[in-house]
Amino acid sequence: MMDIRKRGHSFVLIIVIGLLFLPVSNSFAGLRSERTEQQLPDVTITNLTFSESEPKEGDNITVSITVRNNESRDISNLNISLVDMYFERNLTEWEAESIEGKNESTFNYEWEPEGGRHNITAMVTFNGLELDRRSEEIWVEPEPIGDVYSPILALIIIFVVIFGSVVIPSVIAFMTNKNSSRERD
């Protein structure tokens, strides 16, 4: 009985010590994350625009991204990528770019989109860590599909075949009668 009680006490003691150390360990983690945040450059995407607001499929659109360096020092080794989210496609990527302190750079991409709704997302990364992202949606009017004459032609073929099939038995009967009369001759 005594042994069980002793064990129970030591178990409670371990938990209490653990709980006491928890805030200390959390504060260490906080320090670490603050340090990482401090090291990350302050860069933002200020603009993401399209040269046409109502483009049609097949049009060439220029996608412009403006990236601003909010720090006074120059920042290099920035990666800027452009992704078509709905279509799950990487459009382009600018690697190891540098922006001067308190300055901004504009990146242009010539894009020939497919018809439909697109979600274009620009992302700035530094050493694999995402600094900022911005998304814009755009509707690209699809190219008209097909023509009006083909279904009309298909309908004409169908009606000719169906109504024409009424004649087939008479023609077959005529041909067989002709052949049998020839055989008789």
Next chain:
Amino acid sequence: MKSIKKDILEDMKNTCLTISFELKKHFRMKRMIISFALAIGLPLIFYLVPKIWASFPDTAEEFANLNLSFVNLLIIISGSLFAGDAVVGEFEEKTGLLLFSTPQRHTTIFIGKYIGALLPTLTVVSIYYFTTSLEIIGIYGTGGITLEFFKSFFIALVYTTSAVSLIFFFSSILKRKITSTLLGFFSLMMILPIVSSVLQFIVEVEPWYILTYFEGLITDVFVGAPPIGGGPQGQAGQFSPDFYMGLSVMLVYTIVLFFLSVFIATRRRME
């Protein structure tokens, strides 16, 4: 011996007789009234509900796309109503004993029955489009009726012929009216679309040989083909139905199944 000209004229007369008999039968059984009421009532919902509680879409294309997305359903319902029991009914109810003993060629009977099922189904689709066009003119003016609207109408008619052929085929091979009608309805409504989806998304093969894969063409003409690779609603797909391929498949379904049905029905005997 009868001349071929007389023979053809007689066959045509007999076919017309069967068509008129079939149309009268559909009228008497109130199938016409039900389907015509649906063809007027369904598009009216798309007009009255937004008029009372909400607003109409911005463009005539968007309105037509929304409204006509239900025309497939009407094609399937009216096709099953008119063609579901066309052949099998004669065998199940033994009315064929009277009909087949007439001097009329059996082929003309079945061709007449097919046309007798096809004509009212096409009329139902035309009424649906006519009602929709009146609504579009009422909301957006005559400019709302574009070439795309006519394109959609003609594709819907071609799709109707193929759907009727498929249901008529079931009617010629099955033994019971109810089985034939239900199989026709569910194959177009559920079975073929499920097979098509499984092939597209699991097997990753384009189901170009399945009729219902192309049913979306009726409304795709307004908004373009569904994009390959995804969309805002997460409709990721690797394939997009091609317009001309779709028309060809519908055409083949219509003609092949029509001839097969007539061939099987003429060789079928009363049990």
